[in-house]
Every structure is written in C-alpha cells, then in structure tokens.
Amino acid sequence: MNLGKISYGGDWNPEQWDRAVWDEDVRLFKEAGIDFLSINIFAWTLLQPSEDTFDFSQLDEIFALLHANNIKICLATSTAAHPAWMATKYPDILRVDHQGRKRKFGDRHNSCPSSSAYATFAPKLATALATRYQNHPALELWHISNEFGGSCYCENCEKRFRVWLQQQYITLEALNTAWNATFWSQIITDWNEIVVPNQLSVQWSDRGTAMQGLALDFMRFNSENILGMYNLEYDAIKAIIPEAMITTNMMGMYRPLNYRKWAKRIDVIAWDSYPSPNHSAAQTALAHDLMRSLKDGQPFLLMEQTPSQTNWQPYNALKRPGVMRLQSWQAVAHGADAIMFFQMRRSIGAGEKFHGAVIEHSGRSDTRVFQEVAALGRELQQLGNKIIGSRIQSDVAIWFDWESWWAVENSLGPSAGLHYTEEIAKYHTAFHDANISVDMIGPDSSLDQYKILVAPVLYLLQPGVNERIKTFVDNGGTLVTSFLSGVADQNDRVFPGGPPGLLRETLGLWVEEIDALPPEQHNTMLVQNAFGSRSNYEYTCNLLFAIVRLETAETIATYGQDFYAGTPVLTRNQFGAGQAWFVASSPDSNFLNDFVQHLCRENNVQPVMQGVPTGVKVTKRSKDGHDYYFILNHTSSTQTMPLEKPMRDLLSGQTFTGSLKIEARGVLVAEAI
Ligand SMILES: [Zn+2]
Structure with missing residues (x-):
C-alpha cells in the first residue's frame, strides 16, 4: 500500500454512533489531514446477527462515506470478538484459562483457536467481506482480527496439542527423551496421557514449571495454533483477492506469540505502541526496531498509539504537549510508513471510555489533542512521499x-x-x-x-x-x-x-x-x-x-x-x-x-551523526541514493549540535549551516543540501 505519503489515521468505530455523528467525524478527519482509517474491528454481531443472516448495509454505507471523502480503508475482519449467539450455540468456541476455568461469553480475544465453530464462521465472514468489497476503490489493506494473543487449555486444544507433538516426535520414546521425562516419573506411555501445561498440571505459576520441555512445546504449539486462526482468514481472503495486502496488529515484545514465525504470513508488519509514561525513548525504539526487523527491514505501520492517554495503566498520564508528535516521528525514524491512533472518537460507554481519542467526548476540534493531531497531519502532507519505502541500514x-x-x-x-x-x-x-x-x-x-x-x-x-x-x-x-x-x-x-x-x-x-x-x-x-x-x-x-x-x-x-x-x-x-x-x-x-x-x-561502526547531545537521537533512512536524517530531541530543553554539512529541515523548510538548534521535544527531518 502507498497513499503517496505517510498514511495517517486510526481505529474508527462508527457503529457505536448515530449516522449524524459520522458526517461530523469525517468533517473533522479532513480538518486533521486523516486519510486512512481502520474500520469494522468489532462488528461481528452486526454483520452476522444470526447463523444464517448477514447484513452488510451499514458497512456499505461506511465504505461509501469514506470513499466519497477520499479516505482509504484498512478493513478489519471483525473476528476478534465472537457474537453471543455463537457462544451459546457453539460453546466449544469459549476458551479455558490458565487456571482451568471454562470461560463464558464476554470480552474480546475470546475464541478458542481449536474451535471447529470458529474455523467455520471466521473464514466464512472473511470470505463474505472479500467477495463484497474486493473491487472497492477505497480498500487498501486487510486487518485480520485484532491483537491476537493469549492461550487456551480446553480439551480440543489438548487433543490438537497431542497431534502436534506426535508430528514433531513420531515416537513416545523421542518425546520422553526430549522432555527428560524420567524426572519425577513424568514418563508418557500413551499420547492421550499428555495434558496441557496450566495450573491444573505442571505449571506452578506464570513463571516456573515442573516440565520445561512440555511447557516450551506448548508455547510453540500455542503460538502456531493461534497463527492458525489468522491463516484461516488469510487464506480465505487470498482465495478471492490474490493481490490483497493483509496484516494484523502485533504488540511489540509480546511473549505468547513468536512474531518471527507470524511475520512470514503477514504482508506488512503493523503494531500497536503504548509506552508507559516512564518508558525511556530507547525502550520504545527497541520495540520499533524489533517490529521493523521481522520482515528484513521492510517499513511497518504504527497501527495504534494513543493521542493522549491510555486507560489500562494504574495512572494514565496525559502525553505532554509535543510528546505525541515526538513519538509519532520516532516510529517513522525507526521505519514506520503509517501513523495511526486508537481511537478516532472516544466511546461513551464500556471498557475504553477513558482511553484517549483524537475526537474527545467534547466532540470539539479546538482541543489541545485535536490541534496537535491536525498539526501533525499538515506535516505529513507536506512531507509527501519523500521517505515512503526508505530503509535503515545497520552494522x-x-x-x-x-x-x-x-x-x-x-x-x-x-x-x-x-x-x-x-x-x-x-x-x-x-x-x-x-x-x-x-x-x-x-x-x-x-x-x-x-x-x-x-x-x-x-x-x-x-x-x-x-x-x-x-x-x-x-x-x-x-x-x-x-x-x-x-x-x-x-x-x-x-x-x-x-x-x-x-x-x-x-x-x-x-x-x-x-x-x-x-x-x-x-x-x-x-x-x-x-x-x-x-x-x-x-x-x-x-x-x-x-x-x-x-x-x-x-x-x-x-x-x-x-x-x-x-x-x-x-x-x-x-x-x-x-x-x-x-x-x-x-x-x-x-x-x-x-x-x-x-x-x-x-569494528569501524559509526554513529549516524557525530556530536549529538545527550537525549537527542538521530536515525537515518535512505531511498534512491538520498539520506533522510530524523533528529529527535527527547529532552525538555533546546539542544544545539554541530553539523558536518549544511542541512535543510523538510518539516519547517529551515536550513542549518555549521550547527543546528532543536527545541525541546522537537523533531527535524533533515537532508543534506
Ligand atoms: Zn481451546
């Protein structure tokens, strides 16, 4: 995907709002330079109110509205939370947790990866979406489910785990050897004796297990099994649109899923960055570097970040003025070609009503947050396609x-x-x-x-x-x-x-x-x-x-x-x-x-630039023989640094010779002149 500039937008959930609000949102999006929206993220029940009924009328309307306003679409498949009717009729879709408790309906990320109901209904919905919207000119990117994760310890997962182990080890002798199962007499004499490692069996807590080999194999299996959920939809969409670009949003250093294996099935890496207020710039940069490296340095999408505050930390500090801009450019500096927010409009009820949004409960555009978002939107428009597709080289x-x-x-x-x-x-x-x-x-x-x-x-x-x-x-x-x-x-x-x-x-x-x-x-x-x-x-x-x-x-x-x-x-x-x-x-x-x-x-490894003050970070992205320097001041005071060659800041148009000055939390995207 390439919108000719850094894509800018976020998660928009119009299904939570009356139609009149949609038009107001789109007006505000235009004002903020928003050109790319993730939609249809949690709408499974609206799209499929019963087993045999599909209703795409509202989604059709959303597509039409965005297209008419020249906003491109990242279409989520809505499978990250299953409908209540599905859980009632097909309880195998409900997960069993680490304590061995069968879950009831509710929450999100709640489907068992081994459920036959899920394996039927999820690709069926993806197929229906792909069939309906395959030729829609606004559709740029597919987004399967949302923030895949967790694990399931149900009987179906246990059965599937046994099959997976049999494929890995072929014989029980090989399995027992691999697991060093003579320890504490943990020898398996029949494949059906194998149990999943949770707190009912060998797992003492989140950390520590009686059987390392079993626990390690289960983590491998679980990561693959959840990837299987993604694959169901990936294959369904590709069967109808072979050239479709497909992603799902990762979560940086997320332990349960081996993203290196996932990356092979993902067309463009996307991830959600939610640094705590006390995170260092380096901690955020590490996650960006990891995400960029998953596909050999191919640019990624910053798919979610909060414009202001989260709601799930103990104390949800606001991002101070300038911090959202600084963190957005930090993502680009480390390889992002898209900047997106969760959420575009703050919901009025349920679990995320206190999570920050581009459009706050006030609904106004003269807020600090909206004005910062709009200012960044202008910068991105001004920068155009200069750095799209550029790469970072590392020794x-x-x-x-x-x-x-x-x-x-x-x-x-x-x-x-x-x-x-x-x-x-x-x-x-x-x-x-x-x-x-x-x-x-x-x-x-x-x-x-x-x-x-x-x-x-x-x-x-x-x-x-x-x-x-x-x-x-x-x-x-x-x-x-x-x-x-x-x-x-x-x-x-x-x-x-x-x-x-x-x-x-x-x-x-x-x-x-x-x-x-x-x-x-x-x-x-x-x-x-x-x-x-x-x-x-x-x-x-x-x-x-x-x-x-x-x-x-x-x-x-x-x-x-x-x-x-x-x-x-x-x-x-x-x-x-x-x-x-x-x-x-x-x-x-x-x-x-x-x-x-x-x-x-x-080893003759050189920093990107010499003489950079403490707290200022510089990275370089290159394309077609041109180098672009991202100079980010993470400190709360103005910094000055020497320059070997004259440079121009592509954001302000300002030129610097001999040295450059960068304001507190400031950002320069510079090229040599
Ligand atoms: Zn399960």
Whole structure:
C-alpha cells in the first residue's frame, strides 16, 4: 500500500454512533489531514446477527462515506470478538484459562483457536467481506482480527496439542527423551496421557514449571495454533483477492506469540505502541526496531498509539504537549510508513471510555489533542512521499529469540530477577544512546551484513545456530554474549559439559558455577587497559555472576568482590578472523556505554551523526541514493549540535549551516543540501 505519503489515521468505530455523528467525524478527519482509517474491528454481531443472516448495509454505507471523502480503508475482519449467539450455540468456541476455568461469553480475544465453530464462521465472514468489497476503490489493506494473543487449555486444544507433538516426535520414546521425562516419573506411555501445561498440571505459576520441555512445546504449539486462526482468514481472503495486502496488529515484545514465525504470513508488519509514561525513548525504539526487523527491514505501520492517554495503566498520564508528535516521528525514524491512533472518537460507554481519542467526548476540534493531531497531519502532507519505502541500514544486530525468552523464564532458578527482555534492552539502550542503528534478529535471520552481533542470554540454541554464529565470528565478526548463554538445546535440556555448551570453542571458556544474588546486591567489574582513554575503571554488575574458567579466551575485566574476586567477568577470545566476548554478569549502563563505544571503534561502526547531545537521537533512512536524517530531541530543553554539512529541515523548510538548534521535544527531518 502507498497513499503517496505517510498514511495517517486510526481505529474508527462508527457503529457505536448515530449516522449524524459520522458526517461530523469525517468533517473533522479532513480538518486533521486523516486519510486512512481502520474500520469494522468489532462488528461481528452486526454483520452476522444470526447463523444464517448477514447484513452488510451499514458497512456499505461506511465504505461509501469514506470513499466519497477520499479516505482509504484498512478493513478489519471483525473476528476478534465472537457474537453471543455463537457462544451459546457453539460453546466449544469459549476458551479455558490458565487456571482451568471454562470461560463464558464476554470480552474480546475470546475464541478458542481449536474451535471447529470458529474455523467455520471466521473464514466464512472473511470470505463474505472479500467477495463484497474486493473491487472497492477505497480498500487498501486487510486487518485480520485484532491483537491476537493469549492461550487456551480446553480439551480440543489438548487433543490438537497431542497431534502436534506426535508430528514433531513420531515416537513416545523421542518425546520422553526430549522432555527428560524420567524426572519425577513424568514418563508418557500413551499420547492421550499428555495434558496441557496450566495450573491444573505442571505449571506452578506464570513463571516456573515442573516440565520445561512440555511447557516450551506448548508455547510453540500455542503460538502456531493461534497463527492458525489468522491463516484461516488469510487464506480465505487470498482465495478471492490474490493481490490483497493483509496484516494484523502485533504488540511489540509480546511473549505468547513468536512474531518471527507470524511475520512470514503477514504482508506488512503493523503494531500497536503504548509506552508507559516512564518508558525511556530507547525502550520504545527497541520495540520499533524489533517490529521493523521481522520482515528484513521492510517499513511497518504504527497501527495504534494513543493521542493522549491510555486507560489500562494504574495512572494514565496525559502525553505532554509535543510528546505525541515526538513519538509519532520516532516510529517513522525507526521505519514506520503509517501513523495511526486508537481511537478516532472516544466511546461513551464500556471498557475504553477513558482511553484517549483524537475526537474527545467534547466532540470539539479546538482541543489541545485535536490541534496537535491536525498539526501533525499538515506535516505529513507536506512531507509527501519523500521517505515512503526508505530503509535503515545497520552494522549491529541484537539477537532476540522468543524461544530463549520462553525457556529461560519458564525455568525455576537461578534468579527470579532475570527478565530476558530487560537484558536485551540494556544492550539495545547503549547502542541507541550512541546513535548506532540496530536490527533485532533471530534464529532465521542472515548474519552476513553485520559487523557486531550481540546476543545477551542466548540461553537456547536451536540446531544449526551454533554453526552459524561460529562461522560469523570465524569470518571476522564480533560476537558479544552473556551469562546463561549456550545453556540448553531446543528442548531446554542442558548441554552435557555445562555452559556455554556448543559455544565453548567460540568463546574459549567454560562456566563452572553461576551465583545469583538479590538485584540490590552488586559486585564490581575492574577493567584494566582495555577501553582506550581510561586505563583503569570500575563498574558495577548485579543479578547473575558466572564464574568462568578460561581456555583460549583472555581476561579483560575481573570481579572486584566476593570469593570469586579476581576471576574474569569480561573475556575476549580471538576465533578465526573475529572475536567473541563473554560478559559474565549483568553490567551497569556506564559499562555498557563504554563497552559499546569500544566495540564500535574497533569494528569501524559509526554513529549516524557525530556530536549529538545527550537525549537527542538521530536515525537515518535512505531511498534512491538520498539520506533522510530524523533528529529527535527527547529532552525538555533546546539542544544545539554541530553539523558536518549544511542541512535543510523538510518539516519547517529551515536550513542549518555549521550547527543546528532543536527545541525541546522537537523533531527535524533533515537532508543534506
Ligand atoms: Zn481451546
């Protein structure tokens, strides 16, 4: 899809309103530069009031109104909440939750992925929609369901899980071996004995299970099974419109679904960004980088963000003036070609009446929020198609693998304080703050284009991963990995010989023990003659402390305290033409900032721009030989920075020579002149 500019709009739910309000909404949309709306998101019962009745009259009217006003449509399929009549007549559509309770009708995201009723009715509705609207000129994009997620533990899911396992393992012997089932006599002697892992069986809580292999396989199965719901509709739509562009909205670092596998079935990535008020700019950037990287850097859609506040956090602070604009441009700076809001008009009742909207309950356009939305709409119109389709180039990749995340957080011990995404975020933040572009890659990604690969807590090694990483380093790449890496195989069985398992040769060391202390208890990292300008420096680290025995690696830093004082906490191994670093603990941000600077210097990895003040972030998107610089001031004061070459801001038309000034929370989209 390409509207000739950055698409601008959001979720519009006219079915909640009288017809007269629709016309007023469209008038306001024109005023705000809105040209792209998601519609039909939760309308299943209106479209299909009974099993044999379809009624598209209202949706026809919505299509006609938007088309007449030159607003393009992202058509959702309405299957994210099933009708009450369906739940009554076909109760197999209701999920069973983690506590083993059968749900009743209500809420959204409520359909069991193994339900035969769902498998009948959802693609039938998608087919009816595709048949009816296939030639409609306003239709740009398909949006299947909405924010897929969760899991189901019903008997149908259990049966399907058994079949899935049988396909994976063929024999029970192979399954029992993979699950190390002799532990606690958990041996399966008949496929029908297998139960889903919830709190009625092996799952102790959200974190920790008696059977790692079972829990890991269920998470794989559940992610695939829910993807199956998407596929039902995807295939139905493509059967009628082979060239249809189809997406569904993801949720960033969302643990239950392995989005890397989903991305293969999605034509354009779309995601919903809801940073908490206390989130750093880097945390939001990480999620954008992850979403962009799912399809090899293809631009994505920011499908939802609030223009002002959410309603589901404990304290729903308003986005301060300028923050919505800044966060919108941040998405574009990291690869978005669409900026969209939830919601266009704030509903008057039910669960989201306190969630922010472009048009508030007042219905007015002279509000702060509406005026900010309209101002951004003017900017996007002015920018036109300049950056549409442009790409970000990165020399650095961070390994982010859902299966390592699942496995390490399903394990009881060694530390309840270990959060996979936080370890990833620490390293990402250091590169982000240095204005170094990062791709977020995983087991299926190519490593060829990268100089540096950072893989914190590379806990689980799928078959072939070790060989690919080894080749990367052997060919001259720089690998950084950390504690709890190389621990387990694809079934979460620890490699004999202990960590780092298959990575031992590449890292040139083995781990004898791993200490785990409360997060507030720190050790020190003593670096000598390693990071250039400062010959000796002391940093802190916490959480986990691998006690390392060196083989071919050399010590770069040592622990300063405890009985392992003087032993290595940072090592480097020359392997082939490359280097492999091991960070044995969870370091502070000062260490990571210095370490990242050192790695980038050694590998000739350059920041996007030099001399960028703290709190200002710069990214670059390129297209047809042109570079576009996104300069974002995340601080609350005006910043000045030097310029190597004169630049023009495409938003204001202002030109800068020698240096540029950027106001608090300001944004420049600049090109060299
Ligand atoms: Zn189910």
